[in-house]
Amino acid sequence: MTSEIISDITEAEQGTSLWKDAWLRLRKNHLAIVGLVLLVALIIIALLTPWIAPYSYETQNLELGATPPSAQHWLGTDIFGRDLMTQIMYGGRVSLAVGFVATSVALLIGVTWGAIAGYVGGRVDAVMMRLVDIMYALPFMIFIVLLMVVFGRNMLLLFLAIGAVEWLTMARIMRSQVQSLRQQEFVEAAISLGLSPGKIIVRHLIPNALGPIIVYTTLTIPAVMLLEAFLSFLGLGIQPPKTSWGLLISYGAETMEEFPWLLIFPGLALSITLFSLNFLGDGLRDALDVRRSKD
Template identity: 65%
Template sequence: MTGKLATSAALWLLATITAVCLLAPWLAPYDPSAQNLLLGAQPPSLQHWLGTDSFGRDLLSRLLHGGRLSMLIGLCATAVALLLGVSWGATAGFVGGRTDALMMRVVDALYALPFVMFVVLLMVVFGRSLALLFIAIGAVEWLTMARIVRAQVRALKQSEFVEAARCIGLSNRQILWRHVLPNCSGPIIVYTTLTIPSVMLLEAFLSFLGLGVQPPQSSWGALISQGVETMEEYPWLLLYPAAALTTTLLCLNLLGDQLRDWLENSSPGGAA
C-alpha cells in the first residue's frame, strides 16, 4: 500500500512539474534572459519568488524554461538510444552467428571509451550544438539497450510462434518486427523509463563541466553549474535548481521501478 501511495504521489508530482515547465512561456513571470545589473543577485522576495542571479535575472523564470530544455534533452536523447539500441540489439540477436559476435564486439569497444572523451571529441569535430548533445548522450545510452534487446530476442527466436510465422512464409524482417519485438516490449519500456532520468543526469554532468547546454540557453544542469560557483554567497541559486532536478529524477526512478515490478508480476512466471 505504501508503495502504491508513493508511486501515485510521484506520478502526480511529475505530471505537475512537466505541465508547469511546458507552460513556462505563459507561467514565467519574467523574461528568463532579461538582465537587470542594477538589481544583481537578490534573495527570494515577493517580486522574485526564488530570487535573482548575479545578472538580475529572475530565477523562477529561468528554472521553468530550463526545465523544458532538460526534459526535451531527456526525451530526445532517450529516443536516439531507443532507436539505435533496439535496431542493433534485435538484428544481432535474431541473425546470430558471426554477425552477432561482430556487432556485440562493436558494443564492447564503445563501452570501453570514456564517455567524456567521446563527447569532447564530438564537440571538437562537429562544434557545440543542442542537436549534437542529443546525439552524444543517445550514442552512449543505446549500448545497454542493445544488450537487453539482444538477450530478449535470442530467447524468443526459437519460440513456436516464430516457427509458425516461418511456415506461413513471412520473411525474417517481418517476423522480427511484427512478432519478436512486440514480445520484448516490457523490458524495453521499463529500461526506457529508467533511461530518461539517466540522460537528464548526464546532461547535468556535462553542463557542470561546461560541455552541455550553452548560453543564452539554460537547463537545470547549467543552472546548478552556475549556482555552484556562488553557493556560499547566493545559496538559493544552487538550492532551487538542484531541488527541481532531484525531485524529477526521483519521481522518474520510482515510476520506472514500479513499472518493472508490475511487468514482472504480470508475466507468466511472475506469480511463482
Template identity: 55%
Template sequence: MSDQALASPPIAGRSLWQDAATRLQRNRAAMASLIVLGLIALACLIGPWLTGHAYDHAYQDYVRTPASFESRPTAEAIPAAVQRVAARIRATPSDIAVNGDTVRLTLSAPRPIDQRLLVYFDRSDMFGTPKILATAEDGRRLSLEVPVEHLRFLFGTDGNGRDLLTRTLIAGRVSLAIGLLATGVALVIGVVYGAAAGYLGGRIDMLMMRIVDVLYALPFIFFVILLVVFFGRNFVLMFLAVGAIEWLDMARIVRGQTLSIKRQDYVLAAEALGVPTRDILTRHIIPNTLGPVIIYVTLLVPKVILLESFLSFLGLGVQEPMTSWGVLISDGARAIEGAAWMLAFPAAFLVTTLFALNFLGDGLRDALDPRDR
C-alpha cells in the same frame, strides 16, 4: 428455466498490459511519482509565460536578489535607488516621499537640470517615466512624481539579475527534452540493433556485439569533445551525442530477451509458415521485448539528465543565454556562500525529477514482472 438462462456470463480476460496497468495503479509511490512528473512537465511548459519575466532579461538593479514573496523594491530601498539615479543626473534629491506606487521628490542642482536626463529613471528597473510637477529657480529645482515598478522574484535572481524561477523552468524544458530525445535515440537504435543481432545469431551476432564492445571502450567524454570540436555547441548535438552512446546497454538488454523469445513456439511457427524475417522481428520479437525496455527507459531518462548536467557543469553543454539544470547548478555551486538560493532551487527540481523517475521505474518493473503476480 432453460439451460441458457442458467449459464453464467463469459468472464472477460485481461491482457498482460491491462494487468500491468492495474498493478501499476495500485503502486502509490509510482502513481505519486507520475503525478509529480506531470506537474513538473506542465510547470516547465507553461510556467515561463506566467512568471512575468523573460529568461534572458537582466535586471541590473536586482543582481543576486534573495528569494521572497515580497515585491521589489521595498519602501526602505527606494530612497537609496533615487540617490543613485539622481547622481547620474548630477542633481541632489530631497523631500523623498514614498506613497504606494509612486514617489515624490525634489531635484536641485547648481545649474539648470537638463530634463532629457530624467530618462535615467526610465532606464532603471525600479521606476517608470517621471512626471514634472513644478519647476523653480530657472530650472535648477524640479519637483517630480515617479511611478514605482513593482516586481516579484519568488526564486530570487542570479548573478546577472535574471529571474531564477523563469530560468529554472526554461532549464527544465531543456533538461527534460534532452533526456527524452536522447532516450528516444537510444531506444530506436538499441532495440533494432539488439533484436537483429539476437535473432540472426551466429557470426552476424558475434560481429555486431564485437562492434558494441569496441564502442564501449571509447571514452564518453572524449567522444563528446570530438563532436563539440567538429560540430560546435548546440542543443541537437547534446542529445545526439548522449543517445549515440547510451544505446549500447539497450542493445544488450534487447539481444538477451531476443535470444529467449526466438525459441518460443509462435516464433518457430512463423518461421515454418515462411513469414519474412522483418515481419517476425516487428510483429513477434520486438513487441515482446518492450516490458524490460520500458523499465530501462524510465531509468535511462534520469541517467541522461545527469549526464547532460555533468557536461554542462564542465562547460560542454548548453550555452548562454539558454540554460539547463546542470548550468544553473554549476553557477549556484560557485555562488553558494553568498547566494545559496541559486543552487537550492535548480537542485531541488533536478533531485525531485530524478527520484520520481526512479520510483516510476521501480513501479513499472514490479507491474511488468510476470513472476511477481
C-alpha cells in the same frame, strides 16, 4: 460470500491482460504513482512555460542583482537580476528535452541493434556484440568531448552524442529478450507464413519485449539528464543564452557561499525529476515482472 464468489467467476470469465495486471500492480506502488504524477506535472509545466512563466526569459535588472526569495520573486533572482523561477522553468524544458530525445536516440539504436543480433544469431550476432563490448571499453566522456570540440556546441549534436553512447545496455537487453522469444510458437508461425525477418522483428518480437524496453527507458532518462548536467557543469553542454538545470547548478556552485538559493532551487528541481523517474522505473520493473502475475 456468495457475491464474492460470483465476482471472482465474473472476473475470470472476462479475463485480463499483462498490461492490465501491470497497471493494477503499479497502482499499489505509491512511490511509483507519486513519481508518475510529478513527472507528468513537470512535463506539463515545461510545455506551458512560455505562457505561464512569471517573467520574460530575457528580462534582466542589473540594479536588482541577486536577491533571495521574496513575494515578487518566489525563488529569488540571479546575479543579473533575472527571475530564478523563470530560469528554472526554461531550463527544465531543455533538460527534459535532452533526457527524452537522447533516450529516444539510444532506444532506436539499441533496440534495432539488439533485435537484429538476437534474431539472426551466429557470426552476425558474435560480430555485432563484440563491437558492443569494444565500445563499452571506450572512454565515452572523452568521445562526447571530442564531438563537441570538433563539431561545435550544438544542442542537436548534444542530443545525438549522448544518445549515441547510451544505447549499449539496451542492445544487450534487447538481444537477450529476442533470443528467448525467437523459439516461441508465434515466431515459428510467422516464419511458416513467409514473413520476412524484418517484419517478424518489428511486428512480433519488439512488441513482446516492450516491458523491459519501457523499464529501461525510465531508468535511462535520469542517467541522460545527469550526463547533460555534468557536461553543462563542465561548460561543454548547453550554452547561454539557452539554459538548463545543469548550467544553472554550475552557476549556483560558483556563488553558493554568497547566494545559496542559486544552487538549492535548480538542484532541487533536478533531484525531484530524477527521483520521480527512478521511482517510476522501479515500479514499472516490478509491475511488468511476469513472475509476479502468478502471485
